[in-house]
Amino acid sequence: MLLSLSLFPPQASTNAAEVDALYLFLVALCSLTAFGVIAAMTFFAIRYRRRPGNEVGADIHGSTVLEIIWTAIPFVILMFVFAWGASLYFKLSRPPEDAMEVFVVGRQWMWKIQHMEGRREINTLHVPLGKPVKLTMTSEDVIHAFYVPAFRVKADVVPGRYTTLWFQPTQTGEFHLFCAEYCGTEHSRMGGSIIVMQPAEYEAWLAAAPGGGGLPSGGSASLTPVQLGKKLFTEKACATCHLPAPGGVGPVLVGIYGQQVELASGATVKVDEAYIRESILTPLAKVVKGFPPAMPTFGGQLTEEQVMSLIAYVKSLSDGAGSGAAVPAAPAASTPATLAPAN
Amino acid sequence: MQTSERKKPNYLNAEHTVASWLLTVDHKRIAILYLVSITLMFFIGGLMAGAIRTELLTPAGDLMSSDTYDKAFTLHGIVMVFFFLIPSIPATLGNFLVPLMIGAKDLAFPRLNLLSWYVYIVGATIGIVATVTGGLDTGWTLYTPYSTAYATTNVVLPAIGIFITGFSSILTGLNFIVTIHKMRAPGLTWFRLPLFIWAHYATSIVMVLATPVIAITVLMVVLDRGFGLGIFDPKAGGDPVLFQHLFWFYSHPAVYIMILPAMGVISEVIPCFSKKRIFGYNFIAASSLSIAVIGFFVWGHHLFTTPQSMYAAMAFSIISFAVAVPSAVKTFNWAATMYKGSITFEAPMIYAFGFMGLFLVGGLTGLFLGALGLDLHVHDTYFVVAHFHYIMVGGAIMAYMAGLHFWWPKITGKMYPEGPAKAAALIIFVGFNLTFFPQFLAGYAGMPRRYHYYPPEFQIFNVLSTAGASILGFGYLLPLCYLLWSLRHGREAGPNPWGATGLEWMIDSPPPPHNFDTTPVVNWEPYDYPAAHRDAAKDAVPEAASV
Ligand code: HEM
Ligand SMILES: [Cu+2]
Ligand SMILES: [Cu+2]
Numbered sequence: 001m002l003l004s005l006s007l008f009p010p011q012a013s014t015n016a017a018e019v020d021a022l023y024l025f026l027v028a029l030c031s032l033t034a035f036g037v038i039a040a041m042t043f044f045a046i047r048y049r050r051r052p053g054n055e056v057g058a059d060i061h062g063s064t065v066l067e068i069i070w071t072a073i074p075f076v077i078l079m080f081v082f083a084w085g086a087s088l089y090f091k092l093s094r095p096p097e098d099a100m101e102v103f104v105v106g107r108q109w110m111w112k113i114q115h116m117e118g119r120r121e122i123n124t125l126h127v128p129l130g131k132p133v134k135l136t137m138t139s140e141d142v143i144h145a146f147y148v149p150a151f152r153v154k155a156d157v158v159p160g161r162y163t164t165l166w167f168q169p170t171q172t173g174e175f176h177l178f179c180a181e182y183c184g185t186e187h188s189r190m191g192g193s194i195i196v197m198q199p200a201e202y203e204a205w206l207a208a209a210p211g212g213g214g215l216p217s218g219g220s221a222s223l224t225p226v227q228l229g230k231k232l233f234t235e236k237a238c239a240t241c242h243l244p245a246p247g248g249v250g251p252v253l254v255g256i257y258g259q260q261v262e263l264a265s266g267a268t269v270k271v272d273e274a275y276i277r278e279s280i281l282t283p284l285a286k287v288v289k290g291f292p293p294a295m296p297t298f299g300g301q302l303t304e305e306q307v308m309s310l311i312a313y314v315k316s317l318s319d320g321a322g323s324g325a326a327v328p329a330a331p332a333a334s335t336p337a338t339l340a341p342a343n
Numbered sequence: 344m345q346t347s348e349r350k351k352p353n354y355l356n357a358e359h360t361v362a363s364w365l366l367t368v369d370h371k372r373i374a375i376l377y378l379v380s381i382t383l384m385f386f387i388g389g390l391m392a393g394a395i396r397t398e399l400l401t402p403a404g405d406l407m408s409s410d411t412y413d414k415a416f417t418l419h420g421i422v423m424v425f426f427f428l429i430p431s432i433p434a435t436l437g438n439f440l441v442p443l444m445i446g447a448k449d450l451a452f453p454r455l456n457l458l459s460w461y462v463y464i465v466g467a468t469i470g471i472v473a474t475v476t477g478g479l480d481t482g483w484t485l486y487t488p489y490s491t492a493y494a495t496t497n498v499v500l501p502a503i504g505i506f507i508t509g510f511s512s513i514l515t516g517l518n519f520i521v522t523i524h525k526m527r528a529p530g531l532t533w534f535r536l537p538l539f540i541w542a543h544y545a546t547s548i549v550m551v552l553a554t555p556v557i558a559i560t561v562l563m564v565v566l567d568r569g570f571g572l573g574i575f576d577p578k579a580g581g582d583p584v585l586f587q588h589l590f591w592f593y594s595h596p597a598v599y600i601m602i603l604p605a606m607g608v609i610s611e612v613i614p615c616f617s618k619k620r621i622f623g624y625n626f627i628a629a630s631s632l633s634i635a636v637i638g639f640f641v642w643g644h645h646l647f648t649t650p651q652s653m654y655a656a657m658a659f660s661i662i663s664f665a666v667a668v669p670s671a672v673k674t675f676n677w678a679a680t681m682y683k684g685s686i687t688f689e690a691p692m693i694y695a696f697g698f699m700g701l702f703l704v705g706g707l708t709g710l711f712l713g714a715l716g717l718d719l720h721v722h723d724t725y726f727v728v729a730h731f732h733y734i735m736v737g738g739a740i741m742a743y744m745a746g747l748h749f750w751w752p753k754i755t756g757k758m759y760p761e762g763p764a765k766a767a768a769l770i771i772f773v774g775f776n777l778t779f780f781p782q783f784l785a786g787y788a789g790m791p792r793r794y795h796y797y798p799p800e801f802q803i804f805n806v807l808s809t810a811g812a813s814i815l816g817f818g819y820l821l822p823l824c825y826l827l828w829s830l831r832h833g834r835e836a837g838p839n840p841w842g843a844t845g846l847e848w849m850i851d852s853p854p855p856p857h858n859f860d861t862t863p864v865v866n867w868e869p870y871d872y873p874a875a876h877r878d879a880a881k882d883a884v885p886e887a888a889s890v
Binding site: 006007008009015018019022023026029030033034037038040041044045048049050054055056057058059060061062063066067070071074075078079081082084085086087088089090091092093108141142143145147149150152153154155156158159160161163176178179180181182183184185186187188189282299300 | 684
C-alpha cells in the first residue's frame with residue numbers, strides 16, 4: 001500500500017485516471033515484450049551452449065516470414081498506442097468552453113496567479129472541485145513549465161506568447177506545483193501548491209480578501225482584471241481610437257472576440273487571446289483590413305499582467321449584447337458577474 | 344602471410360617517439376589517441392555524475408549551492424554527450440576497424456583523420472576549460488532565451504567548444520563514407536560487408552547531414568548572446584522555441600549517432616560467440632539505414648509540451664512509433680541469431696547480453712514518451728532521464744565495452760583477463776539497473792529533472808539511485824585497471840582468438856602498420872561461421888588469410 005502510494009502521484013483530475021490507464025497498459029505490454037525476448041535468449045543460451053556435439057552453429061540465414069511477422073505485429077500494436085496517446089492529447093488540447101479562466105505569469109522564480117474575480121496569489125493556486133479550469137500562461141523572462149503531477153498535465157510557459165493548460169480536479173487537497181523546464185538557479189524551488197477546495201469554500205475564499213494577499217501594484221490590487229483593463233483602456237488612450245461604435249481611428253472592439261477578422265493581407269484570423277495580445281504589442285504584425293496601420297506599438301510599455309487585463313477587458317466586450325454600449329465611458333460596470341463563465 | 348617471423352613490426356612498435364604518435368596518419372594509432380582522450384572525458388563526466396548523485400542523497404541542497412549543482416549537471420551532460428558518447432565507438436573502434444574490415448590500408452583521407460582528432464582536442468579543451476573555470480549552467484540543451492539572455496555564466500566559450508568538436512564528427516563521417524564507398528577489397532560487395540560497417544555507414548550519413556545544423560544553431564546562440572541579434576529573443580521579435588526545433592533537429596539524429604555504432608558492435612559479437620551467421624543480415628542492414636533516415640523526422644517528440652500545433656505533435660508522435668519498429672526488428676534478429684548456435688560466454692558476450700537487456704528497457708520506455716498524452720506527464724521528469732540513460736549508457740556504453748573487449752586482442756595483441764572482465768560486466772549491469780530503474784519510478788511519481796532540491800517523498804528513489812551509482816562507478820573502474828594490466832601481463836592473443844570471421848581477424852594482432860601485406864580478395868559471405876569454425880576447429884590459428 002505504502003509502496004503503491006509512492007509509485008503514483010495522487011490521482012486528482014479527470015485526466016489523471018486516463019493517463020494512468022495508458023501507463024499501466026504500456027507497463028504490461030513492455031514487460032511482456034521484454035520478458036519474451038529475455039526468456040527466448042535465456043532459453044537459447046542454455047539449450048544451445050557449446051558442448052560436445054554442439055561445436056558449430058546451424059547454417060541458418062534468416063527467415064523472411066519471421067521478419068514480416070515481427071515487423072508487422074509491433075507496427076500494428078504501436079499504431080494502437082499512438083492512437084491512444086493522441087486521443088488523450090487531443091482532449092488536453094481543447095479546453096471545455098465553460099472552463100473557469102485563470103491567468104498565470106511565470107518569472108524567475110515564482111508563479112504569479114490572477115483570478116478573474118480579482119484575487120491574486122503567488123506560488124499557490126486555489127481552484128474549486130469538479131470544475132474545469134483553464135490557465136492562460138506566459139512568462140516574463142525565460143521558458144518555464146507549469147507542471148501538476150497529480151493532474152498529469154504540463155505545459156511550457158513561454159515569453160512572448162500565450163500557452164494554455166486545463167484540468168478538472170476530482171479530489172480536494174493540496175498538490176505539488178512544479179516548474180518543469182530548467183530556468184536557472186532556483187528552478188528546483190520554483191514551485192508551490194494547487195489547493196482544490198469544495199466550490200462553496202472556494203467562493204468564500206474568493207470573497208474573503210478580494211484582491212488581497214497578492215502583489216500590491218499601483219493601488220490596483222483590488223480590481224478584477226476586467227476592471228483593471230478598463231482603467232488601462234482609458235489611461236493608455238486606447239479609448240481615443242477604439243470607440244464603441246464605428247467612426248473612430250481604429251476598429252470597434254465590441255463583439256470581436258471569437259470572430260474571424262479580415263486582414264489587410266487578405267488572410268483571416270480568429271480573435272483569441274494570442275491575437276489580441278499581438279494586436280496590442282506588435283500591431284503592425286497583423287493589420288485589420290480597411291484601417292490604416294496607425295496603432296502605436298505598446299510592446300515594452302505594459303507588464304504581462306496589464307496585457308492580460310486589457311485582453312480580459314476586450315473579451316468582456318463580447319460577453320452578451322448589452323455590455324458593448326458601455327465601452328469607453330460607462331462606470332465600473334463590468335463586474336465579476338458579467339465575466340464569470342456560465343456555470 | 345603472417346606466419347613466418349614473429350618479430351614483424353606492428354603499428355604499436357614500429358615507431359616509438361612522441362611525434363610518431365602525435366603526427367601519425369595511421370588510423371589505428373589515431374584510434375588509440377581517441378581512446379585515451381575519450382576515456383579521460385568519461386572519467387571527468389563521471390566525476391560530475393558522482394557529485395550530482397551525492398547531492399541528491401538528501402532532499403535539501405546541502406552539499407553545494409544550486410549554482411554549483413546546475414554547473415555540475417551541465418558539465419556532466421556536455422562532456423558525456425559531445426565529448427564522450429558521440430565520438431566513442433566511431434572514433435575508436437570505428438577508426439580502428441573500418442579499414443581493417445574492408446581490407447583497406449587506411450581510411451580514404453588519413454591526414455583528415457588526424458586533423459579530426461586535433462579538432463576534437465581543441466574543441467573539447469575549450470569546452471572543458473571554459474566550463475570548469477567560468478562554469479556553464481544552461482544544461483547540455485542550452486535552451487533559449489535562458490542561454491542567450493539570462494544565464495550569467497560563460498555560455499559563449501563552451502558553445503564554441505561544441506561548435507568546433509562538431510567538425511571532427513563531420514570529418515570522421517565524411518572519411519568513413521568515402522572509405523566505405525571507394526576502398527573495399529576486391530569481391531567485398533555491399534552485402535558482404537560486416538554489419539558493423541553498415542552501422543558506421545548509416546552513422547556517418549547522420550554525422551555529415553545533422554552536425555552542421557547544431558554548429559549553426561550554437562553559432563546563432565553565440566551571436567544572439569554576444570551581439571544581441573535577437574533570433575531567439577521574443578522581445579526583439581525572435582522565437583525562443585525555434586531554438587528547440589533546431590537543437591533537436593540535430594540532437595535526435597545525434598542519439599542515433601550514439602546508438603547505431605553500438606548496434607553494429609552487437610551484430611559482430613553475438614554471431615561470433617554463437618558461432619553462427621547473423622540472423623536476417625539484410626533486415627539488420629536495412630534497419631540501420633531506415634533508422635538513420637526516419638530519425639531525421641521525429642525531433643518534434645522533444646517538444647510535445649511546447650506550443651507546437653496539435654497536428655504537428657501528432658505527426659511527430661506517429662513517426663516516432665514508426666522509428667521504433669526497425670530497432671525492434673534488430674533486437675529480434677539478434678535474439679534469433681542465438682537459436683541453434685554454439686554459444687560460449689566470454690566477456691564480450693556477457694557485455695552484449697547486458698546491452699540487450701538494457702537496450703530493451705530503454706527502447707520500450709521510449710514508447711511511453713512517444714505516446715502524446717502520457718508524455719505531457721513524464722516529459723522533463725526523471726522518467727526521461729532514466730529512458731535515455733538506459734539507451735545511451737546502458738545500451739551504447741555496454742556495447743562499447745563489448746566491442747572493446749572483443750577487439751582488445753586485435754588492438755593490443757594481448758588478452759584481457761577473463762574472470763575480472765566477466766565480474767565487471769555483472770557489476771556494471773547490476774549497478775546500472777539499481778541506479779537508473781528507480782528513476783523511472785521517481786519520474787512517474789512526478790519528480791522533475793534538474794532539481795537540486797526535491798520534496799522528501801522522492802528520497803527513497805534517490806537513495807537507491809545513489810547507491811547504485813557507487814556500484815556502477817566501481818564497475819567502470821575495473822576495466823580501466825585490468826585492461827591496463829593486460830597490456831603488460833596479458834596472454835598473447837594471436838591473430839584470431841575468438842575464431843571469428845572478418846578480415847581484421849586474418850592479420851596479426853596487433854596489425855602491421857599497413858594492415859594487409861597483400862590486398863585480400865573476398866569471395867565469401869559475411870559471418871560465414873559454420874564454415875569458418877570448421878576450419879578453426881582443425882587449426883588453432885586459422886589460415887583463412889591464405890586466400
Ligand atoms: C533507440 C534509441 C533511442 C535513443 C538513443 C534515445 C535517446 C533519447 C534521449 C537522449 C532523450 C532525451 C534527451 C533530453 O531531453 O535530454 C530521449 C528522449 C525521448 N525519447 Fe528516446 N531514445 C531512443 C529511442 C526512443 C524510442 C524508440 C522512442 C519512441 C518511440 C523514443 C522517444 C523519446 C521521446 C518522446 C523523448 C522525449 C521525452 C521528453 O523529453 O518528454 N526514444 N531519447
Ligand atoms: Cu524552472
Ligand atoms: Cu528524440
